[in-house]
Amino acid sequence: MKNNPILIVIIFTILAVVSCNAPKKNASQIQKEIQERLINAKPGDTISFDEGFYEFKSSLSLDGIENITIKGKGAGKTILSFKGQTEGAEGFMVKANGITFEDLTVQDTKGDGIKVQNSKGVTFRRVNVRWTEGAKASNGGYGLYPVTCKNVLVEECEISEASDAGIYIGQSENIVVRKCKAHDNVAGIEIENCKTADVYENLATNNTGGILVFDMPEIPVKNGQDVRVYNNEIKDNNHPNFAPEGNMVGRVPAGTGVLVLAYNFVEVFNNRISNHRSFNASIACFLTTGKEYKDSLYNPYSYGISIHDNDFSRQPMLPDTTRILGKILAQLFGLNPPDIVWDGMLDPAVIGKDGVVAPENRICIKNNKNAKFVNLSAQTAFKDMTFDEKLFDCERKPLPGAKLQ
Amino acid sequence: MSKKNILRFILFSLLIFIIASTIKCNRPATGPVHIDISIPPFKLLSEYHFFKGKPADLIPNDRVLPYDLITPLFSDYASKLRFVWMPEGTSAVYNDTAVFALPVGAVLIKNFYYPNDYRDLSKGRKIMETRLLVHKQAGWEGFPYIWNDEQTEATLEVAGGRKDISWIDAQGETQQLNYVIPNKNQCKGCHDFDSKLTPIGPKARNLNKEFAYNAQPENQLLRWASAGYLKNCPSPANAPKVACWNDPKTGTLNERARAYLDVNCAHCHNPHGPGATSGLFLDYRTSDPTAIGICKAPVAAGRGAGNFTYDIVPGDPSVSILAFRMESPDPGIMMPELGRKMMHKEGVKLICDWIASFEGKCK
Numbered sequence: 001m002k003n004n005p006i007l008i009v010i011i012f013t014i015l016a017v018v019s020c021n022a023p024k025k026n027a028s029q030i031q032k033e034i035q036e037r038l039i040n041a042k043p044g045d046t047i048s049f050d051e052g053f054y055e056f057k058s059s060l061s062l063d064g065i066e067n068i069t070i071k072g073k074g075a076g077k078t079i080l081s082f083k084g085q086t087e088g089a090e091g092f093m094v095k096a097n098g099i100t101f102e103d104l105t106v107q108d109t110k111g112d113g114i115k116v117q118n119s120k121g122v123t124f125r126r127v128n129v130r131w132t133e134g135a136k137a138s139n140g141g142y143g144l145y146p147v148t149c150k151n152v153l154v155e156e157c158e159i160s161e162a163s164d165a166g167i168y169i170g171q172s173e174n175i176v177v178r179k180c181k182a183h184d185n186v187a188g189i190e191i192e193n194c195k196t197a198d199v200y201e202n203l204a205t206n207n208t209g210g211i212l213v214f215d216m217p218e219i220p221v222k223n224g225q226d227v228r229v230y231n232n233e234i235k236d237n238n239h240p241n242f243a244p245e246g247n248m249v250g251r252v253p254a255g256t257g258v259l260v261l262a263y264n265f266v267e268v269f270n271n272r273i274s275n276h277r278s279f280n281a282s283i284a285c286f287l288t289t290g291k292e293y294k295d296s297l298y299n300p301y302s303y304g305i306s307i308h309d310n311d312f313s314r315q316p317m318l319p320d321t322t323r324i325l326g327k328i329l330a331q332l333f334g335l336n337p338p339d340i341v342w343d344g345m346l347d348p349a350v351i352g353k354d355g356v357v358a359p360e361n362r363i364c365i366k367n368n369k370n371a372k373f374v375n376l377s378a379q380t381a382f383k384d385m386t387f388d389e390k391l392f393d394c395e396r397k398p399l400p401g402a403k404l405q
Numbered sequence: 406m407s408k409k410n411i412l413r414f415i416l417f418s419l420l421i422f423i424i425a426s427t428i429k430c431n432r433p434a435t436g437p438v439h440i441d442i443s444i445p446p447f448k449l450l451s452e453y454h455f456f457k458g459k460p461a462d463l464i465p466n467d468r469v470l471p472y473d474l475i476t477p478l479f480s481d482y483a484s485k486l487r488f489v490w491m492p493e494g495t496s497a498v499y500n501d502t503a504v505f506a507l508p509v510g511a512v513l514i515k516n517f518y519y520p521n522d523y524r525d526l527s528k529g530r531k532i533m534e535t536r537l538l539v540h541k542q543a544g545w546e547g548f549p550y551i552w553n554d555e556q557t558e559a560t561l562e563v564a565g566g567r568k569d570i571s572w573i574d575a576q577g578e579t580q581q582l583n584y585v586i587p588n589k590n591q592c593k594g595c596h597d598f599d600s601k602l603t604p605i606g607p608k609a610r611n612l613n614k615e616f617a618y619n620a621q622p623e624n625q626l627l628r629w630a631s632a633g634y635l636k637n638c639p640s641p642a643n644a645p646k647v648a649c650w651n652d653p654k655t656g657t658l659n660e661r662a663r664a665y666l667d668v669n670c671a672h673c674h675n676p677h678g679p680g681a682t683s684g685l686f687l688d689y690r691t692s693d694p695t696a697i698g699i700c701k702a703p704v705a706a707g708r709g710a711g712n713f714t715y716d717i718v719p720g721d722p723s724v725s726i727l728a729f730r731m732e733s734p735d736p737g738i739m740m741p742e743l744g745r746k747m748m749h750k751e752g753v754k755l756i757c758d759w760i761a762s763f764e765g766k767c768k
Contacts, residue, residue, distance in 0.1 A: 028567070035564040039589050059736075061590035087585050089742050095593070095600065095679075110737035111707065117679065118600055140737055141707020147682050164707045171682055192705075218695060219684040219704045220676070246703060246710030246726060291702060292768040294695040 027055040038062045045069075049104060051077040059088020066097045067121075072104030075128040075158070083108040083132075090115045090145075091129075101127045108132055112142040113162075121405060122152045131161035135184050137244045142168040143185070146175075148221065151405045155179050163242060164249050165190035166207070169197065171221035176402050177202060186243040187212045187252065188234075193224040198402040200231045208241045209249070209256035210234040210276075215263045216248065217286065217298035225264040225304075226399050234258060235274045241323065251289055253278040253319060253326030262286040265304040265360070267399050272311045278319040278326045279337055280312050280371070283363060285345035288378055290324060301347035303357075306364040306396045312339040312371040332382065338372035340365055345379055365392040438466055438490055442510055442541045450535055450550045450559035455488065455514055461532055461556040463516055468493075470632055471618070472625055474611045476650045476664040479749040480517060481582055482574065483533065487606065488514040491634055497607075499626075499638040501645050502690070505607045513538040513604055522573040533568060534586045535559050538596070538604055545602040547592025563589040580747075587743060594743045599677045610645040610689075611668065647689070650755060662759035663689050665752055669741060685716060698727055700767035706730075709738045719763035728757050 025033070037047050038060060046069040062068060070092075072078025082091045089111030092101075098121040105128040106113045113129035116122050129143030143159035146152045147170040158181040159166030166185035169175050175197035182188030188204035190212040191197045204210035211234060215224045234257045243250035252259065255277025260266050261284050273280045286293070286300035293300070316335035320326035329337040342363055350361040365373050373392070377384040439454045447453060451460055458464045465471055469490045477485065491497070495508035507513070518532040535550040550559035551566050565588035571581040587594070593602045612629070615622040626644055629635035638644075648656025650665040671688035673680035683704050686696040695701050698716030703709070703726055711729045722728040730740035731753050739745070 032564040032566070035588050035590075039563045058585070061588065061594070063590040063593050085736055086583070087736055087746070088591075089737050089739075093590075093594070110735065111709075117682070137708060139708075141705070141709070145705075147705070164705075168705070170705055216704060218701055220681055244708045244710055245712035246714050247706070248702065292700060293702070294700070 027057065030054060031056050031058060031060075035060055038065075038068075041065050041068055043067050046071055049073070049078045049080070053079045053081060056080060056082050056091070057084060057086050059085070059090050059093050061088075061093045062099065063095050068096060068098070069100040069102060070104070071100075071102040074103050075105045075126055078104040080104060080106050081108055082106070082110065085110040090140075093117075095119060097121050099123070100125065103127070105130065109140045111140045112145045113140060113159075115142070115145040115147070116149055117146075118148050119146070120150045122146050122149045124154045124157050126156045128158045128160075129162070129166070130159070135161045135163075135239065135242050137163050137242050139163040141165070141247075144168065145170070147171055150174055152176070153178075153404060157181075158183075159188075160184045162186065163244065164247060165212070168192065169194055171219065172197075174402050174405075176200075176404060181205075182207060182210075184239060186239075186241055186249050188237065190214065190249070191224070191227055192216060193219060193221050194227070195224060196226045196400075196402050197228070199227070199229045202232045204232065204234045205236050206239050207237045208239045208243075208254050209252040209259055210237040210273075211258045212249070212252070212256075212261070213259070213263050213266055214248070214261045215286075215299075217293035217295035217300070222295070222297055223264070223299050227263065227266045228399050228401055229258060229266070229268045230270045232271045234271055236276070238275070238277050238317075238320075241320070248289070248291070251291075251323055251325070253323035253329075255279070255317065255320050255326070257281050259284065260302050260305055261289070262300050263302050263305070264299070265399060266302075266306070267396075268305075268307045269309045273339070274311075274313040275315060275317075277317040278323075278329055279341045280314060280339040281307055281310070282325075282341040282343075283307075284325075284343045285378075287345060288325070288343045299347065301345060301350075303347050303350050303361045303363065304396065306366075307340055307368065308364065308366040308395070309368065310371070311369045314339060328376075332376075332385075333374075338374040338387065340368065340371055340373040342373075342375050344375045344377035344384075359394060360396050362394050362396065363392055364394040364396055365389055366395060438469060440510075440512060440539070442539060446537070446539070446546075446548045446561055448561050450561075453512075453537075455490065455512075460558060461552075463532070468632070469514070470629065470634065471616065472607070472612060472629075473614065473616055474606055474668070475614045475647050475655075476611060476661075476668045478605075478668055479745060479752055481584065481745050481747045482572075482580065482749075483517040483519055483584075484530075486516040486518070488516075489607065489629075489634065490514070494633075496634050496636050497629075498636050499609065499630075499644075501609050503608065504604050505609070505635065507540055507604065507607070509540050509542055511540045513606070515606075519570055519572040523575040524573065524577060531570060531572075532556060532559070533570060533584055536592070538592070538602075545596070545604065547589055547596065547602065549586050549589060549592075551586050562586065565589075565591065582747065585746065591743055594679065595672045595741070597673070597679045605672045610647040613641055613644050613646040651751060658755075658759055658762055662755055665755055669752065673741070698725075699763065699765075707737070709733075709740070711738070715767050717760055717763070718767055719765045720761060722757035722760040725760050728753065728760060731756060 043066045049072040091106040091109040092114045094116040100123040131139040141164035143162045143166045149172040152175040154177045162185040165187035166182040186208045188207035238255045257273045257276040257280040319329040492510040497505040522528045532552045537548045552559040565586045630638040647664045648660040666687040667689040675688040733739045
């Protein structure tokens, strides 16, 4: 070739253009690459996602590698979409100690957004989970789902449109859920069969039920206790219940602020709880749900529950009569059910001789602003129903609370 | 020859040598099984020498022992060829309840394939994947190998993969599937006992059958013992034997259904498995009706519960969550959660018949 500078320039330009337009990785290549990184990670590694919209058709799994951080550039900037997922139920399935998720969004998973099981040291920070086509029964059940974990921190997360619970912690120990937003879920935040959980400074709004503290029978870790729900804003949780019918959460009437079901030693204090159709707060025994169970080790009663120093408010609204609890409230109270509803069922085992209940086992209702209270006395079919709060004017020793690791 | 020509000849030979040593060819396995558990897995399945002759023929090398299960796991109607190999001088010890504890260095080899036509097996087959479970010093590890379309080799793919496959089923219908090969982490999605990766298949009750090793069938427990792979083995008559799920001659409806659930579900749904959090225990030893799911409400099934209330409603499979989840093709609902995409029609029928046979009522 003769020395032709123009030709050389043309050739280099073509090469430059071709390499810039090198084909972008397709979705299955990205799936494979990320999964390989999760498999080949070394303890302490960070797996970073850049800004962008990533599509996944299969679950991503992390197993057995400690102290991994999975991190994006911000929940608004790094979106992991599982729309059209064809394999695996969850977005992420993790069994690994010391796992941290940060600064990303997981959306439209077929099942749960991020499930972490059997892991010590679980952190979700500025992680959003959502379903982009609105609140539907066909959405996945849980947004964030740590189960049988220890030392769990969920902070500054926003979870929405889950068909069961947005933030659900099950059968775990030493938990903090704080500064999160849960909206448009069936249950905003749910603590189930856990030991020692602090739920504070969260916003739960426009869910069917804002914050649920449930203890369920027939599962391995039973008889949860020690939950503190404080400094939260819990308002307008009147979303119609869109859970698939088979679930316990499907029985929650729309317009539930805080519901304590079959739990022991719960403190609900310093919250702003407002505008719930059915009840702003309720303490109930599992037997009131009408569901059967066969579990000789399970205690269905709530006791040791203290609701104090909360700020309540409510407009006249009809309770949700599509659910049996709401139907009962509507029949008894019409548009004005009391703010704090106790079904009246006390565990016979905590009633001492001469009818005295030890302070730590009592139901205490104290210093709540604007709150009407009722003891439904469901065990007498409401015959002995009373609005007298004096019997419940007590304090219990403050619970020690969770310890951040 | 002139100097120039000698040089040319040498260079030419060198070139041929370099080319020949980089060409992949169907080299038959030379020598015995080759595996070193202290190094990462081989990239190619052929490097282990588990098989001799043409790779796709899956003819086992010396001491690579084929085996079969009485009631197998359903994997989208794939057929399986299973093999076990243990280092010379090592063996497992028999027990009559749990999976055999195979020694360090043992390998379980499971090949998944589809006959082109289930009605006529002489029409050939397509091997999809080979899963290895290797007992390393620190514990078991799983490695997925995916076969190429030419059926000459299988390559390690830790991230798993997908392959389209079609075959003619036993009824003469063409089936098509986007077959999923699970990734390395997903091995432990099922192979998990108290959070440790553990084999599932080789249990006395599921091995206690005859296998046609040559023309002459022999009981597998006896063969494992005589091969030096199993110590303290009783006579087969004194070992447990699970029913064959689809052979009514081998057990009652209840026995066959429990055998099916034990193999297809209980690796997760047992007190030590990944499904333990549900409280639903489907292993063959669980007898408590609530733990088996009768009139049991789900814990965290989410929309997996459909619109139904109980796992098993006696007498009515159409409202039982167990049957609902087995039938579903939806990844957010289906059970098992991994390892299948198709519904097992025959298995679902067995379980529905079983549920229908229960008496009593839930509240």
